[in-house]
Amino acid sequence: MFTGLISFPLTPLMNDSAIDVPSFERLMQRQVQAQVSMITVLGSTGSYAYLNRDERAMVIKHAVAHASSIPVMAGIGSVRTRDVLTLAEDAQRAGAKAVLMAPVSYQKLQPDEVYGLFEMVTRELSVPLCVYDNPATTQFHFSDELLVALAALPQVASIKIPALTGSLDEARARVRALKAHLPATCSLGVSGDHAASLGLQAGCDGWYSVLGGLLPQLCMRLLAEAKQPSADGEALSAAMQPLWALFKQHGSVRVVAAVAELLGLVQTPCLPLPLHSLQGEERAKVAAWLASLPEGFTH
Template sequence: MFRGLSAFPLTPTSEQGIDEAAYAALVARLAAAGGDSIGALGSTGGYAYLTREQRARAAQIAVGAADGVPVIVGIGALRTAHVLELAEDAQKAGVSGVLLAPMTYQLLTEDEVFGLYEDVTRELSVPLCVYDNPGTTHVQFTDELHGRIAQLPNVGSIKIPGVPDDPREAQLRVDALRTLIPDTVTIGVSGDWTAARGLNAGCDAWYSVIGGTFPQTALALTRAAQAGHADQAAELSEGLEPLWALFRRHGSLRVISAAASHLGLTQEPNLPRPLRGLDETARQEVVAALDALGLTS
């Protein structure tokens, strides 16, 4: 499950709630594309902005629409007690795994981060992916902390931020982490514009934003890397630079929100307040990039 392409869809949300029909259709579309797993309620899925009830319902919808494809659901929250409630809801929905980021308001110590995963994994009956995303959580994982957490029961994967630009440095980064974790724990890369480098450097999975809206595009890159065609994977990624540039400039969530709307996959608004979609100028940049890349059909 924690290998290959894990596609992370948008959760179309307005102040009236989740657009359940659009969300189910997005998940079903991913299942039909042939990806390896679906990452519901990740950062692209806006989990932090949803109530417990909305998240439980989204987990149910995702599992129901996934047609047997493994569903990994985000359970991050500020308090451990709330994480445990979300884990229970996700497991009742029938998820195959959970994804946990250490959300913060007060800066957490390493022992507090470890304690969160210790408390949660003790109660799980499904595997967990550690979500290392300092850009949103402001938690800086050391490799040693990853090594401690990876020894806990039910830890199945680590989702790391983007790897270094230089292929050799990327290889060293992945290898260094690999020496500290059990063979049973996979390493997955995020930060879509570094995915090819991460996969070519030995990452087992790509936890993908673009895969949640353009699964075939992400699959082509993933399968090339898995087959050992490093140059092809790198070339496919370089071809997507117009989109990667927009991700870096505006944030991947807002770009995917605009793309999904343009393709008719969701209505607008599809982001929960206070988040807002791109302005018209930026939206036209997204449309132009999609047209140039042949991603509008």
């Protein structure tokens, strides 16, 4: 489950009042048609931190119902451990095949507190867990030592690391060093769509992709190019650069929401307030990028 393209669809809302179920199901159908490896709901792109327990349960229920044979992973992050345990139970009851957890907190967490959180949650799980290393959102930075310790806990089956930096040789060295201390049963996946190719070429097992939750056909092609470059790969990589620049400048969720709105896949607006998709000149850049894509990649 934790290899290949692991997509993260939006959880679209209707005027900040309710989950837009028809639009969400439409996004799910795109994942099924592209045959992604796993669909992850209630990640950062899925606005999990803005949804209550009932809304989260609804999202997982509809995801499982429309995922066909593709496994669904559900985010269970929350500020209080008590609530994480409740959300984990809800996800398992709803049919999620795995859970994703980030160390969410208002007060800055210490490494021993994070380890204790994962230790307590994994004791109660009957499905695999992916460690969600997302320092840009949580403001917690995992050390490799902590990641290795967490990988030894029961049910931990994957670690999602942020975008790798530096040269390909440097990225390969980092991945090799970390994998050397992980159990064979624990995969290593990369996030940060703009640098996914580097991570995959460096030896990561999977791509945890924001854009994959919206344009999975395009991301399946990017994944194939990263693993086995073709003559067309350089042109495709160049075509992606305007979007990646927007990701780095504004954060991926605002950009992807703008793409979804421009394509008519969701209602406008689709994000929970106070968040907004890109507007004005930046939205025009998204529209120009969409118009530049080769035919077929927006389906």
